[in-house]
Amino acid sequence: MNTTELRAKDVPALEAEVKDLQKTHFGMRMQKATQNLSNTSQLRLTRRSIARAKTILAEKQAKQ
Numbered sequence: 001m002n003t004t005e006l007r008a009k010d011v012p013a014l015e016a017e018v019k020d021l022q023k024t025h026f027g028m029r030m031q032k033a034t035q036n037l038s039n040t041s042q043l044r045l046t047r048r049s050i051a052r053a054k055t056i057l058a059e060k061q062a063k064q
Contacts, residue, residue: 001049006056011064014057021050 006014025046031037 001053003052003056006053011057011060014053014060018050018053018057021046021053025050 001017006017009017025043028037028043028046032040032043037043
């Protein structure tokens with residue numbers, strides 16, 4: 001998800017997005033630990049998506 005899509009969301013939707021991304025990342029980490037994850041570069045992408053969403057969430061909360 002890119003920044004324009006994230007900026008269009010409101011605070012509760014961003015919090016839900018962060019939670020969903022964290023669940024996805026946890027699942028990928030478990031797959032990596034059991035050697036079931038074929039594309040390990042997805043871990044990096046989800047980690048960066050979480051950071052992007054948290055940054056935009058913090059900006060929106062600071063404005064309120």
